[in-house]
């Protein structure tokens with residue numbers, strides 16, 4: 538049983554960025570107008586060194602969340618408790634608002650694919666992943682968020698859509714969802730489904746964070762490269778996500794071709810403007826409705 542239940546509170550952090558080493562100095566010197574940072578957990582799962590020192594100093598000024606890439610929650614290999622122990626140590630050090638990893642598998646039998654592989658969407662896999670998420674949450678003592686990955690393959694054995702699979706895992710494990718809007722767009726293109734079917738299918742109380750990122754077109758596929766600004770269709774999908782889920786903490790992931798921080802701040806302002814325009818409109822509508830019914 539996890540000890541911190543985020544489902545009831547769904548804390549709202551505002552608009553954030555992924556913390557990247559290229560920006561450590563600027564963040565400390567300028568204290569940019571970013572509501573929070575997401576860190577990649579694996580970069581700091583050590584006892585000391587410069588990155589951890591920067592992290593400690595930046596943490597003094599900003600809320601943080603932790604995002605991992607190595608849990609391999611969908612694998613049939615045993616859970617790696619050495620990894621989880623290090624993760625727990627970092628969680629105790631950073632005190633993040635929450636921690637997350639991907640709904641995927643990254644290897645089996647000692648082999649690491651260094652890629653986030655999708656799962657077959659079967660009842661057996663739902664139970665398998667939900668059991669493992671429950672074990673992780675019990676060990677860490679907190680609920681975790683699971684993120685939808687972008688994918689380029691599918692399995693003949695799948696019995697349900699990806700969004701049904703994600704919903705069932707989240708409900709059965711009582712965990713939260715990190716919805717990557719760009720990944721929905723990428724997978725919708727690659728697997729030919731309507732992104733809005735996915736976007737609107739998840740339990741609202743469990744969607745705790747949004748990711749936004751850029752992608753690259755390659756032949757008939759879209760690849761989730763995180764090396765470009767957010768595309769217009771992904772901004773449009775984000776607007777639909779805000780309309781459907783309301784206030785959800787949102788951040789931009791940029792992992793390659795990293796621009797100066799100022800460029801990402803401008804992009805984050807675009808994100809903020811989309812969301813805040815919608816919030817203003819919906820508050821105005823609510824006020825008008827109240828006046829009409831008074």
Ligand SMILES: [Fe+2]
Pocket residue numbers: 684717720748790
């Ligand atoms: Fe993501």
